[in-house]
Amino acid sequence: LRLRPPRSGQYQTTGCACLHPVSALLGIPLDQVNFLACQLFALAAAFWFRLYLSPRRTNPAIRHAVATLLGVAFVVFCFGWYSVHIFILVFSSYLIMIQATTNLHRYSMIMAMGYLTICQASRAIIFSYGILSTDFSGPLMIITQKITTLGFQVHDGMYRKSEELTAEQRRVAVHSKPSLIEYLSYQLSFLTILVGPCSNYKDYMEFIEGHHVRRRLAQANCKKSVEDNGLEPSPKRAVVHKLFVSIVCLVLFLTLTKTFPIAYNTDVHFVSEAPFLYRLIYAFFSVQAARPKFYFAWTFADAINNAAGYGFSGFDENGKASWDLISNLNILGIETATSFKTFIDNWNIQTGVWLKCVCYDRAPCYRTALTFILSALWHGVYPGYYFTFITGIPITMAARIVRRNFRPYFVSSPVLKFGYDVTTWAATQLSITYTVMPFLVLAVEPTVRFYRSMYFHIHVISIAIVITAAAVGRAKPRPRQEHHSNNNVKAK
Numbered sequence: 210l211r212l213r214p215p216r217s218g219q220y221q222t223t224g225c226a227c228l229h230p231v232s233a234l235l236g237i238p239l240d241q242v243n244f245l246a247c248q249l250f251a252l253a254a255a256f257w258f259r260l261y262l263s264p265r266r267t268n269p270a271i272r273h274a275v276a277t278l279l280g281v282a283f284v285v286f287c288f289g290w291y292s293v294h295i296f297i298l299v300f301s302s303y304l305i306m307i308q309a310t311t312n313l314h315r316y317s318m319i320m321a322m323g324y325l326t327i328c329q330a331s332r333a334i335i336f337s338y339g340i341l342s343t344d345f346s347g348p349l350m351i352i353t354q355k356i357t358t359l360g361f362q363v364h365d366g367m368y369r370k371s372e373e374l375t376a377e378q379r380r381v382a383v384h385s386k387p388s389l390i391e392y393l394s395y396q397l398s399f400l401t402i403l404v405g406p407c408s409n410y411k412d413y414m415e416f417i418e419g420h421h422v423r424r425r426l427a428q429a430n431c432k433k434s435v436e437d438n439g440l441e442p443s444p445k446r447a448v449v450h451k452l453f454v455s456i457v458c459l460v461l462f463l464t465l466t467k468t469f470p471i472a473y474n475t476d477v478h479f480v481s482e483a484p485f486l487y488r489l490i491y492a493f494f495s496v497q498a499a500r501p502k503f504y505f506a507w508t509f510a511d512a513i514n515n516a517a518g519y520g521f522s523g524f525d526e527n528g529k530a531s532w533d534l535i536s537n538l539n540i541l542g543i544e545t546a547t548s549f550k551t552f553i554d555n556w557n558i559q560t561g562v563w564l565k566c567v568c569y570d571r572a573p574c575y576r577t578a579l580t581f582i583l584s585a586l587w588h589g590v591y592p593g594y595y596f597t598f599i600t601g602i603p604i605t606m607a608a609r610i611v612r613r614n615f616r617p618y619f620v621s622s623p624v625l626k627f628g629y630d631v632t633t634w635a636a637t638q639l640s641i642t643y644t645v646m647p648f649l650v651l652a653v654e655p656t657v658r659f660y661r662s663m664y665f666h667i668h669v670i671s672i673a674i675v676i677t678a679a680a681v682g683r684a685k686p687r688p689r690q691e692h693h694s695n696n697n698v699k700a701k
Contacts, residue, residue, distance in 0.1 A: 223344065224287040240344070244403065247283045248509060251399050254279060255516035264419025272417050273390045279399035284348055287403065291345040295352060298324050299396045302356045306386055311368045317360030318567065321353040322586065329589040347403065350587060354407035354563045355396050359383065361567050362410055375570065381409045400517055404510035406537045406559035416519045425523050425534070442530035444515040451512035458505040465498035474646060475655035480662040488662055489639070496642045499649060507537040535559060547633040549608040552641055578602050596647035596656050600668065604640055607671035610678045643667040
């Protein structure tokens, strides 16, 4: 499996070609131009949706219909006839939704993940490793999350007892099956169709029906009330802030990516000639340079949802409105993460919520391993995805062991804690660099070449920590249980 350059010509886009002059003028691939055009239109449409199709003046059915039609227009414009795959999955899953009963969640998972995997495999064959930056698999992945999320939430609400559910499962449980227009709106809404994120069905319905803000205030036991002045908190400040962050991230991506190309990490000459420390430092900076692309896409998508009035989560301690209910990342949390878990918790947040909802909280055993495997399967069929997520399993386990056994010795002194935080920050960032490199290069050959150039050191260290901890745990004698009840004392 060789890393091949992207194809040009017929695979420059699968959607509308009317913006080709703009693409030629800017020197940006047409598929990316189409994507940016739709997101910019979505931002404008989101403001219009909030101001002129407000729940106070518009029937929810109209809001559902408009959100659905705009979403359909976006996917057809961007992906052309490939958008048929999206519609097939949505309508097939709705048939399962209305026909299935107690096994609804299982059938939904099998249908959504099965069809996604088939499409990912066919996409790999058609495009080889020259995949487009934006193709139909992105919306298909988001819709797969929504289908399975709704399937499990309907199952929890209709076919499980309340006492069997966790507090969060009870909060998001859906107690009746959605109508067709509600289902289509949730799956195909223009707010989330291209980038996401996935959100809970009840949260989305409350947003459409106009209960979103009031319900969030009630859940937070907030003293402020929308009814005090009849006005909802304005998202303008949050939208402006996120648009500014998006622009900065876009500029960084366009400049840094060319300076630190990922492919150079697996260049034969570079791997054979450059010293290990230089290769390690270059890998770190090249992965850092790849992040702003994701920062831009997710932050801009969050701004679109906020502009429509969706994403309010309450008021912070300073009394300012927070609009991070469905935010997909925390850039500061990512860049300052001092543990593998902290990094994961702040990266692609809503996908983490989805994995927790449909896998981690429900798996009877091997929860971490099964969650990583599902995440890899959801991302696609390229070998690099599986290298990344399988590598993440022992690293996550080792990080937990180290933190649990060593951190208590460093928290007593501010100086020691600072030194510990700096050390764990560096270890976390280098571990992330090592782990995600296969995710970026995709193929087997460059992945193995990179890991060989790194001497598999993270693999060796993390597996050694896990094995050592297991051996020490077995060697420790179990403390004898002593009974101190009054009866035992009297008996003695």
